[in-house]
Amino acid sequence: MTTMLWTVFCFIFPGALSYACMDEDGQAVDWWVAYKLPKLKTLADDNVQDGHAYAYFTAKDVSYNWGLDKPGYVARPPKNGCMLSSKSIGDFESLIGRTLEPLYSNASKSQFALLYNDEFPNGTVSFTKGHTKGAVVMDDHGSGFWLIHSVPHFPPKPEDGFGYPASGRTYGQTLFCVSFAGGESPETIGKQLTVNEPFIYFKDIPAWVQLRFPSMFEAAGGKKTMSAGPASQILELFTSSGMSMTSFAKSNLFNQDLYSELVAPALRSELIAETWRHGVLRQICRQKTQFLRAGGTLCFRERIVWLWFDAILSGIEDCPVVRKNVIVAESASEALGNLHFENDSQDKTVICSDGLHEKQLECKVLNSLNVVPISEEVYGHCLAKESLFG
Incomplete structure (x- = not known):
């Protein structure tokens, strides 16, 4: 889909903040977007050939000013051209490994962790739960990160150690990480997950979560939207820097396409969405079979990131026109x-x-x-x- 971001504040994370999206240098960032390249034997790079190569963009790679559409708004050029990492996506020093490090090495009793995927690491698959994949990890201050991705069987359970599954090597995959620092953000994520109906395979829920973040507690406990609940929900999510993002969630009651019937009308924008051919952008494909499955996506406004994704498109197939509520008239x-x-x-x-x-x-x-x-x-x-x- 076409991804855009809103104007934001500049922000410097305190050094003690370990529960956040991390870059390859181990520094906290407000957000990052990563694209795991498909396995390509035609290229010389070893990581590309074995399906472990990834390109990325972080909040630090964009310079903000107060007027996104005004003269003077500039983007800092990527440090290494297309931002193709020299690291394997399965390395602990990759930005994915750096981000997930608290899950595997910290193991604090006060740490909250929730892992969900419609395709479990052990091979268990759900065709009725939400077509959604992700992880939420936060400390007892409510600071943490939300990782949304398309990789099957990922990430591993903490006891199995960090790694990247062989099943995720062949096709292109996307990963989107957002940092949050307490406030309403954990509750917002929890409310969206109750609509998304995630297939949970690991959860670590300290006592403080129920008291401070009841919606997150309910989501981690498997509560889902009932027949009287919302078929869809759009909420504003704030990152650690105060950046506003828009979270979209739909339950199986929505029974429509997420992108054309919920995201595009809300954003008042045309979208480019990827269906299941060789990869899924964000959490849910654009297929009729997905109408009856819960899922969601997270959108933000950033021209440079949009240009980055737009540049890798080889072609776009126009959608058939679906006309609803059309007036029949002769004049x-x-x-x-x-x-x-x-x-x-x-x-x-x-x-x-x-x-x-x-x-x-x-x-x-x-x-x-x-x-x-x-x-x-x-x-x-x-x-x-x-x-x-x-």
């Missing part, structure tokens, strides 16, 4: 007068007239498509034939 006046039309998913194509064509300049064209709002008061959109506009 603009008839459409404007039709304030009470059916709310269903039937393909009700508008029969366009010259009257509608004349109104085009008065309406805002959404998402560069020929979908034109007739009125603020009309609960739907009028789909016009392209030939009339061109």
